[in-house]
Amino acid sequence: MKRHLPLLLIAAFLFSTTPAFADKRDEARSQVDFGINVAQRGLWREAIYRWEKAVELDPSYAAAYNDLAIAYEHEGQLEKARKAYDKALALEPNNTQIRQNYDLFKEINDRVAQQKDKR
Amino acid sequence: MTAWLSRRTNARLALAGLTFVCAAAAGCGASLYEVPVETPIPAKLDVSPFQRVLVVGFVAGGADEIDTNQETVRLLRSQLRSKSELRVIDADVMQLAEVAQEQNKAAVNDNSSGEGLTIRTSTENSGVTALPQKIKDEKDLEPYDRLFANTAYWKRIGEEYQNPLIVTGSVLFTPRSSSGLVTRETEVYDGLGRRRVIPQRVYMERKGFMLRPKFVFIDGRTGATIYSETRREEVLYNAQQETPALSSYFELMDRIVPDFLGALSTQKIKGTRVLIK
Numbered sequence: 001m002k003r004h005l006p007l008l009l010i011a012a013f014l015f016s017t018t019p020a021f022a023d024k025r026d027e028a029r030s031q032v033d034f035g036i037n038v039a040q041r042g043l044w045r046e047a048i049y050r051w052e053k054a055v056e057l058d059p060s061y062a063a064a065y066n067d068l069a070i071a072y073e074h075e076g077q078l079e080k081a082r083k084a085y086d087k088a089l090a091l092e093p094n095n096t097q098i099r100q101n102y103d104l105f106k107e108i109n110d111r112v113a114q115q116k117d118k119r
Numbered sequence: 120m121t122a123w124l125s126r127r128t129n130a131r132l133a134l135a136g137l138t139f140v141c142a143a144a145a146g147c148g149a150s151l152y153e154v155p156v157e158t159p160i161p162a163k164l165d166v167s168p169f170q171r172v173l174v175v176g177f178v179a180g181g182a183d184e185i186d187t188n189q190e191t192v193r194l195l196r197s198q199l200r201s202k203s204e205l206r207v208i209d210a211d212v213m214q215l216a217e218v219a220q221e222q223n224k225a226a227v228n229d230n231s232s233g234e235g236l237t238i239r240t241s242t243e244n245s246g247v248t249a250l251p252q253k254i255k256d257e258k259d260l261e262p263y264d265r266l267f268a269n270t271a272y273w274k275r276i277g278e279e280y281q282n283p284l285i286v287t288g289s290v291l292f293t294p295r296s297s298s299g300l301v302t303r304e305t306e307v308y309d310g311l312g313r314r315r316v317i318p319q320r321v322y323m324e325r326k327g328f329m330l331r332p333k334f335v336f337i338d339g340r341t342g343a344t345i346y347s348e349t350r351r352e353e354v355l356y357n358a359q360q361e362t363p364a365l366s367s368y369f370e371l372m373d374r375i376v377p378d379f380l381g382a383l384s385t386q387k388i389k390g391t392r393v394l395i396k
Contacts, residue, residue, distance in 0.1 A: 029396070036152055036394050063149060063395035070392040076159035097151060101392045108158050108388055115163050115381075 028058035035067060047071050055087075062091035066098045069105070078109050150396040157387040164336060164346050164382050171283040172205040172383070173339070175276065176213035178263045180254025181293035182328065184364035188212060191290050191332065191372075198376055203384045208280055215287065216254065219266040223250050257331065260289050267335045270342035277339025284383075285337040288347070292368055295353055296326040327355035328364065330371035334379055346382060350375045 035050035048071045054064035069084035085102045092098060166172075174195045179187035192212045200207045251259040266272070273285060305319045333349040352371045356362050380386060 032396055036396060039154060039394060040152065067394045070154070070156060070394060073158050073392070074156045076161070078158075095395075097149075097393050097395055104390055104392065105158075108160070108390075112160055115160075 024057045025061070028054040028061050028064060031057065032061070032064050032067060035071075039067070039071065044071050044074050048075070060091060062088045062095060062098065065091065066095075066101060070101060073105055073108075078105075078112060081105060082109060152394040152396070153391050154394055155389065156392050157389050160381060160386045160388060162382065162384050162386075163348075166205060166284060166383055169282075169284040169339075170206060171208050171281070172199055172203070172286060173208040173210060173276075173280050173283040174199070174286045175210070176215045176287060177332070178215045178219060178254070178260065178266065178289040179292070180216075180256075180260055180289075181291045182364055185292070185368055187290045187292045187368070188214070188216075190365070190368060194369075194372055194376070195286065195379065198380060199383070202380050205284065205383065208283055210280070215266060216250075216263065218272075219263050220250055220252075222266060222269065222272070254291070256293065257291060260291055263289060267337070267344055267347070272342065273337045273339070274342030277337075277342060280339065282339040285339050286334065287337060288333040288335040290333075291329075291331045292364075292371075293329050294326065294364075295329045295355065296324070296358075297355055298322070298324040301325075324358040325355040326358050327353060327362070328367040328371065329353040330368065330375070332375060332379075334382070336382065348378070348382060350378060 031050045031054035035047040035054065038044075038050070039047035048068065051064050051068040051071060054061055055068060058064065065084045065088035069081045069088060072078070072081035072084060082105070085098070085105060088098045089095070089102060174192050177188045177191050179191070181187065189212055196207050196209075199205060248262050250262050254260055254263075267287065276285060277283065299322065300320045301323050302318050303321055303323075304316050307315050307317055309315065329351070330353070331349065331351045333347060335344055336346040337343065338345050352374050354367055354370055377386065
């Protein structure tokens with residue numbers, strides 16, 4: 001029994017904290033779902049509001065940052081988009097989908113930066 | 120022994136349960152949704168002080184097959200009409216090469232009379248470089264750039280049209296030819312009749328055109344240049360292919376026009392991104 005005490009303690013800790021964490025993540029997920037729904041109908045500002053809420057609820061939610069970055073990009077808020085992509089990639093550096101979105105964004109962002117330099 | 124095994128099994132079950140909870144909490148199994156996005160790119164120029172735009176004309180040179188000045192003005196005006204909020208002024212296309220020649224002559228005369236001498240046809244002693252009558256290449260075009268720096272002249276044009284944004288510049292459209300090794304994709308079939316496409320280096324003679332426009336944006340209120348941009352594009356075809364010069368001109372302008380419009384109005388870049396649940 002003594003041998004399993006640390007394991008049991010970890011389990012107890014996880015089970016006691018999981019509901020609160022799960023609640024927040026569930027809430028964040030439903031915000032992301034709603035955001036996707038409205039974004040698909042072209043309501044990008046509403047989507048931004050939802051995804052901002054999602055990352056506030058769960059700051060470790062990489063997908064929410066990715067979606068938020070896309071929405072900022074669509075609204076022409078390129079600096080905010082860059083920061084959101086950076087955050088998403090910091091959370092999930094190996095996520096190929098986020099990386100692909102970021103690469104496409106970067107192409108446009110670099111072009112805009114070049115234009116600003118020329119001015 | 121049985122008790123030990125049972126304890127071990129229980130521990131394994133606990134671990135498996137933990138793993139399951141963690142996996143569920145982490146929310147594995149993301150759904151992907153591809154969506155179209157249109158990223159707005161801000162205009163390179165602040166055109167808010169202007170309500171109207173005048174594409175006045177271009178110093179043109181190169182191929183004789185087309186009237187590059189006329190075609191460029193016509194194309195840019197029509198693009199601006201549909202893709203910019205500025206009102207496009209319809210005016211006769213100016214022959215700016217002739218204007219530059221006249222201004223140059225006047226400058227030579229001024230210099231000559233300043234020295235109390237009779238008008239000289241040679242410009243060597245007056246300090247004013249002669250303008251080539253026929254513009255064949257970029258070197259011939261260079262001295263014409265002085266025209267765009269003549270603020271008094273452009274201010275006068277601006278006053279005439281009630282201070283619009285003036286678009287002018289130079290356009291060089293010249294034939295090009297090139298020969299050498301190029302990579303082409305070739306179809307090959309193996310013994311079993313399977314088709315494969317392989318890159319192959321072949322020697323080819325090609326001909327086509329080069330287009331080098333320089334767009335100059337002038338503030339009609341002051342006559343000063345506010346922005347200028349030079350682009351260069353070329354297209355080469357198989358030497359046996361007969362492509363009309365006008366069609367090549369439009370093909371090349373198609374590549375350049377988005378950048379030109381990007382100077383005056385917000386452009387939207389269309390693409391797709393993937394939303395993740």
